[in-house]
Amino acid sequence: MAEEVKLFRNWSSPFALRVVWALQLKGVPYDTIYEDLSEKSPLLLHYNPIHKKVPVLVHNGKPLAESLVILEYIEETWKQTPLFPEDPYERSTARFWARFGDDQLLHSVFNVFIKQGKEQEEAIARAQGNLKYLEEELRGKKFFSGEKIGFLDLAFGWVANLVSVLEEIEGLTLIEHEKYPLLLAWIQNFIDAPIIKESWPPRDKLITKYRARIEFYSSKEAAKK
Numbered sequence: 122m123a124e125e126v127k128l129f130r131n132w133s134s135p136f137a138l139r140v141v142w143a144l145q146l147k148g149v150p151y152d153t154i155y156e157d158l159s160e161k162s163p164l165l166l167h168y169n170p171i172h173k174k175v176p177v178l179v180h181n182g183k184p185l186a187e188s189l190v191i192l193e194y195i196e197e198t199w200k201q202t203p204l205f206p207e208d209p210y211e212r213s214t215a216r217f218w219a220r221f222g223d224d225q226l227l228h229s230v231f232n233v234f235i236k237q238g239k240e241q242e243e244a245i246a247r248a249q250g251n252l253k254y255l256e257e258e259l260r261g262k263k264f265f266s267g268e269k270i271g272f273l274d275l276a277f278g279w280v281a282n283l284v285s286v287l288e289e290i291e292g293l294t295l296i297e298h299e300k301y302p303l304l305l306a307w308i309q310n311f312i313d314a315p316i317i318k319e320s321w322p323p324r325d326k327l328i329t330k331y332r333a334r335i336e337f338y339s340s341k342e343a344a345k346k
Contacts, residue, residue, distance in 0.1 A: 126151035129165050129177040131158055133322045133330055135279035136188040137176035142275050143192050145316045147199045189219055192272055204272040215266070218258065219276035226251045227279070233295055234287045235338040245295065252301060255280070259303040263310055270314055274307075278317070281308045286327045290335060 128144070128151050130137030144151050156165050156175055168184035169177045177184055178191045180198065185191050196204050205212045229248040236244045255277065258265060265273035288294055298305055311317055 125179070125181050127154055127179040128152070129154045129156055129168065129179070130175045131156050133327060134175050135283055138320060139188045139275045139278060140176045140178060140191050140195070141320055142270075142278065142316060143195045143204060145320070146204070146270065147195065147202045149195070149199050189216075189223070189276060192275060196272065204266070204275070206266065206271070215271075215273045215276075218254075218265070218273055221251075221254070222277050222280075226255075230280075230284060230287070230295065231338075233293070234291050234335050235342055237339070237342070240342075248295060249300065252296060252304065256301050256304050259307055264307060270311065270317075274311060278311065280304075281311045281317075282321055283327075283331075286324065286331055287335070290328060290332050 126144070126149060128137070128140055130141070130153060132155060154162075154164070156162060158175070161173060165175070165177060166173055168179060169175075169186040172186055174186070176188055176191060177186050178194070179185075180194075185194050192204065205215060226248075229244065229251050232244040233241060233248050255265075262268075264270050265277060284296055288296075296304060296308075312321075
């Protein structure tokens with residue numbers, strides 16, 4: 122009996138892209154269901170009633186939510202092209218940095234582009250401090266996972282695209298070459314990989330989307346003062 126693999130996503134989610142990349146790296150056939158998150162389908166709400174978000178992976182009728190959880194499931198289910206290192210300590214360390222990326226780095230980076238004045242200066246310092254950890258993790262390595270793209274590269278994949286989109290919108294450079302040469306080299310290596318390059322959302326649409334999002338959150342910040 123053929124396996125049924127479905128991925129619920131939208132056109133722009135960097136978290137859904139992690140799952141796209143993992144499935145493609147492992148050569149797993151799947152069907153894509155694109156969601157309009159302003160009018161979520163009954164199926165999405167059925168499969169992810171807690172968060173009501175994408176991505177959701179449905180494998181033989183069984184749903185999984187949360188991109189990092191899905192990546193681990195993909196790794197355990199399809200053994201070809203391993204995404205995790207063999208060493209238990211290195212696997213645990215990769216999980217730690219992936220959580221750091223979602224829990225701290227992502228928020229610190231986005232804050233840079235919605236804050237103003239002294240608050241923005243403080244946000245830049247926090248974000249660049251967090252980015253410094255990534256720079257240190259890349260010492261002696263082409264990718265976070267070594268010589269090939271792996272789990273941690275997929276987890277940090279949004280850095281390779283989204284940061285430059287935000288920089289272009291605001292006319293601000295967060296990842297400076299003098300401070301982050303290894304991180305910028307990783308970004309180039311990552312986006313040059315064919316599977317990665319083929320799947321980026323249209324940049325002009327991303328700029329439009331995130332410009333609106335920055336304006337929305339910036340106005341909320343201003344209203345607090």
